[in-house]
Amino acid sequence: MKKRLLTLLLGIVMMFSVVGCSQSQSSESSKSEEKSTVTIKSLNGNKEEIDLEVPYDPQRIAVLDLAALDILDNLGVGDRVVGSADTSIDYLSSYADNDKITNLGTIKEADLEAVMECEPDVIFIGGRLAESYDKLSEIAPVVYLSTDTEVGVVQSVTDNATTIASMFGLESKVEEKLAGFAARIEELSKVADGKTALVGMTTSGSFNLLGNDGRCSIIGNEIGFENLTTESTAEGGGSEKGGKGESGKTSSHGNEASFETVLEKNPDYIFVMDRDSAIGAEGAQLAKEIMENELVEETDAHANGNIVYLENPVVWYTAEGGITALDVMLSDLESALLK
Incomplete structure (x- = not known):
């Protein structure tokens, strides 16, 4: 009787061991399948729309466009910003007056050496830096978004915020942020x-x-x-x-x-x-x-x-x-x- 009971208990232990191992392997498999990049719509240096592959959930962000910095700040990923253009806008001043964030120049003239030194995973620019697109692209993928007056400012903000949010899996935040406009x-x-x-x-x-x-x-x-x-x-x-x-x-x-x-x-x-x-x-x-x-x-x-x-x-x-x-x-x- 004791021998039969021991055999039963041993079987149960082995069963849980197999299940645990299977779950562990499944978890590891799931992690390995997580996406490392995402493809978004962006502009190139000629202001043409392109498909751009960028890192998913980037940890180090260089920002040379204040509209993009504004959106990143609203999405709650401002702590990923390692370099920023100078600005006198009050609500973005913490990015300009911060010893931990590298000054990258201005929204019209980037300090390429400073951008390179901060080792970004991705770089954001606006139209004033379109001519620097190719040089910046040698450092990291360059996300260039703009305001399209044909669709309107509000729709442009919605579209651009959704694009940026998709890089972090934060699309659900966009509607909440734009509510009431x-x-x-x-x-x-x-x-x-x-x-x-x-x-x-x-x-x-x-x-x-x-x-x-x-x-x-x-x-x-x-x-x-x-x-x-x-x-x-x-x-x-x-x-x-x-x-x-x-x-x-x-x-x-x-x-x-x-x-x-x-x-x-x-x-x-x-x-x-x-x-x-x-x-x-x-x-x-x-x-x-x-x-x-x-x-x-x-x-x-x-x-x-x-x-x-x-x-x-x-x-x-x-x-x-x-x-x-x-x-x-x-x-x-x-x-x-x-x-």
Whole structure:
């Protein structure tokens, strides 16, 4: 009887041993099958969409685009950033003022040696560094995402955030982060309905008009103001509508307009982004100093208190396309229009 009991117990022990071994082997097999790379849609140095293979769940990230840094921060993987471009944006300052994060230069000019030294698994850039794409690609895969004005800023933020999230398996976070933006835009659209506007930036003492195919396009394309720049021919901008050049696109810095043109268009609203403040240009005239002149004062926009100086130009100019940036941009419009 004792012998039979011992045999039974030995059999049970062996059975659990086999099961344990099988589970262990299954676990190891599962781990070995985990993906090490993921393929995403990105742009190359010629701004053409490509399929790009990047490391899955990268641990060392170099960021030379503030919209991408914004998104990474929102996804909770900012602690993976080992190198970052310089920035004066408050909510991203911890990446610029951090001894543990290498300064990689600016969003316009990368320090290639610094990028190499921080040994990144992946590098993020924006359009200002497109010409450096090939050189940076020799160091690590380069993710180059942009804002597409044809689909709109909000959709671009959604698409780019989803792309970046897919590199970490964090796609479920994107919807949560973007919740509420559609309702806010709908409220702003009620103010914009039937209203005309000129949208522009002040720079080097001038006022440059912006169409709906560049910076601040959310004001015309998504909020819904009728942007009169798309109908005008700005000085020095070529013969096509909207002050556009031979390419048919508005210049990246807009096209310089005379204040006679501003008065002639006489919009209901004038939206002004102060580029010199955004880049910290020393000794530059402030936007109000440029815009407060006798010609602008004759416009309906001025008479009705509808000249809107965007409160956070550095965000509009350098981080458009980020999640927090979109929140800040909408807040700037809300503070001016929903009063």
